[in-house]
Amino acid sequence: MKKFWEITKTELVSIFRDGGAMLILLGAMLIYGTIYPLVYAPQVVRKFPVAVVDLDHTARSRELTRMLDATPQAAVRYEAESLEEAKSLFLHRKVYGVLYIPNGFQKRILAGEQSHVSFYADGGYFLLYSDFLNAVSGVVMTAGAKVQMGTLMASGLSQKEAEWTARPVDYRVDVLYNPVGGYATAIMPGVLVLISQQLLLVGIGLVCGTWYERRMWNRFKGYGAGRMVAGKTLAYLILYIPLILYMFGFQYKFFDYPMKGSHWSVLAVFVPYLLSIIFLGLTIGTFFKRRESSMLVIVVTSVMFLAVSGITWSTVGMPQWMYALGRMMPSSNGMNAVVRIRTMGATLADVGPEFITLWVLTGIYGLTAILAVGRRMRRLPVLEVPASFAETELPAVVEQEKKE
Numbered sequence: 001m002k003k004f005w006e007i008t009k010t011e012l013v014s015i016f017r018d019g020g021a022m023l024i025l026l027g028a029m030l031i032y033g034t035i036y037p038l039v040y041a042p043q044v045v046r047k048f049p050v051a052v053v054d055l056d057h058t059a060r061s062r063e064l065t066r067m068l069d070a071t072p073q074a075a076v077r078y079e080a081e082s083l084e085e086a087k088s089l090f091l092h093r094k095v096y097g098v099l100y101i102p103n104g105f106q107k108r109i110l111a112g113e114q115s116h117v118s119f120y121a122d123g124g125y126f127l128l129y130s131d132f133l134n135a136v137s138g139v140v141m142t143a144g145a146k147v148q149m150g151t152l153m154a155s156g157l158s159q160k161e162a163e164w165t166a167r168p169v170d171y172r173v174d175v176l177y178n179p180v181g182g183y184a185t186a187i188m189p190g191v192l193v194l195i196s197q198q199l200l201l202v203g204i205g206l207v208c209g210t211w212y213e214r215r216m217w218n219r220f221k222g223y224g225a226g227r228m229v230a231g232k233t234l235a236y237l238i239l240y241i242p243l244i245l246y247m248f249g250f251q252y253k254f255f256d257y258p259m260k261g262s263h264w265s266v267l268a269v270f271v272p273y274l275l276s277i278i279f280l281g282l283t284i285g286t287f288f289k290r291r292e293s294s295m296l297v298i299v300v301t302s303v304m305f306l307a308v309s310g311i312t313w314s315t316v317g318m319p320q321w322m323y324a325l326g327r328m329m330p331s332s333n334g335m336n337a338v339v340r341i342r343t344m345g346a347t348l349a350d351v352g353p354e355f356i357t358l359w360v361l362t363g364i365y366g367l368t369a370i371l372a373v374g375r376r377m378r379r380l381p382v383l384e385v386p387a388s389f390a391e392t393e394l395p396a397v398v399e400q401e402k403k404e
Helices: 002-016 019-039 059-070 083-091 105-110 126-154 159-166 183-214 225-254 263-285 293-307 320-327 330-342 352-378 395-403
Strands: 048-054 074-080 097-101 118-121
Touching: 002 019, 002 183, 002 225, 019 183, 019 225, 048 059, 048 083, 048 126, 059 074, 059 097, 059 105, 059 126, 074 083, 074 126, 083 097, 097 126, 118 126, 126 159, 183 225, 183 263, 183 293, 183 330, 225 263, 225 330, 225 352, 263 293, 263 330, 263 352, 320 330, 330 352
Parallel strands: 048 074, 048 097
Antiparallel strands: 097 118
16 A cells, blocks of 8 residues: 555655656646637627618618618628728628618518518628528518518407418527537536547647656555556546546536536546546556656647547438547446436436446547556666656666667
8 A cells, every 4th residue: 555655655755756647637728618608608699799781771771771770690890882892891801790671671661572681791700690690580580470460450350360460380490508609508518528538648648758858767666556547547537537627617607507417426527537547647648758748749639529429420420430439438338428417317227328328438548547647667778767856867778778
């Protein structure tokens, strides 16, 4: 037991005396976990500038312009005289959408004919495009319903009868699990789960590379791979369990994300999630001979892991090989489980497949970690290593090995 605690203590000292490891394992997690939600804190886009090209200049067209300006999404900042003028405003980024009302708009409505309006939006900004489309659609549908009701009332129907005829089926839209329809609520919980994995993998790889550079492995020669893995794992659990509780407890409440699931269910999922990541990190980290190698190798995988997670793109539309690759990563299973519990109010039984998969990954990566650490321990050169961490630089030995 004394040797076990010595490994854990040495790992923690290695982290806390290393500015780079502290920045990645603790600082970056707190920074990313705070900055990212702050950027998307408004959740939805409100009152972005748009232009209206009104070539009709009638009461109906002006009413349509006022209705668009009254929507929460758009603010009519410019009334252009032509489509070319509106295009210039758009290209100079003064507006992000244009509503075009053609000449004869009111005349066709009064004649009982179908009238048309056009809108132009920047498809490169998905949120702006979607919000402007919803705003224009709502305004046009409302204006059309008013015209239809006026026609029906003119034919002798009462206002109530005209309303029933214009809208025979009443409906109500209830947005589940994302009441504000916000981007942050939809994407940030899953992204934070992925960030925790990537930072933990990079940090473990950095510390393992540091141990190789400074010959820290030699200090524990003969300790046994299982004991080494267990001692190192405990050190990272001590660091990350409080961080996870902060990120998915306090941060959730502070940014007003939905919190419907049980806290204990979330914690139960994070136990195999963190264990599988730590074991995977130790498996990969033992191959690093330089501390910066983890940054070069692991950081570039973030986009791929996000793509195969099923958060940004439905797993139904994925190729089977890509879906299978995603299931091999702790982040994919952890994202789905945590989001479904914390945001959607699922129980641990509801996320049973993900929960079981995480424990299977824990077993697999735990075995690979023991094998990888055992391989590293067997290949250690015979060196006299001081007990103090501050004295483990051994510059002469390092220089000699480089020459060899």
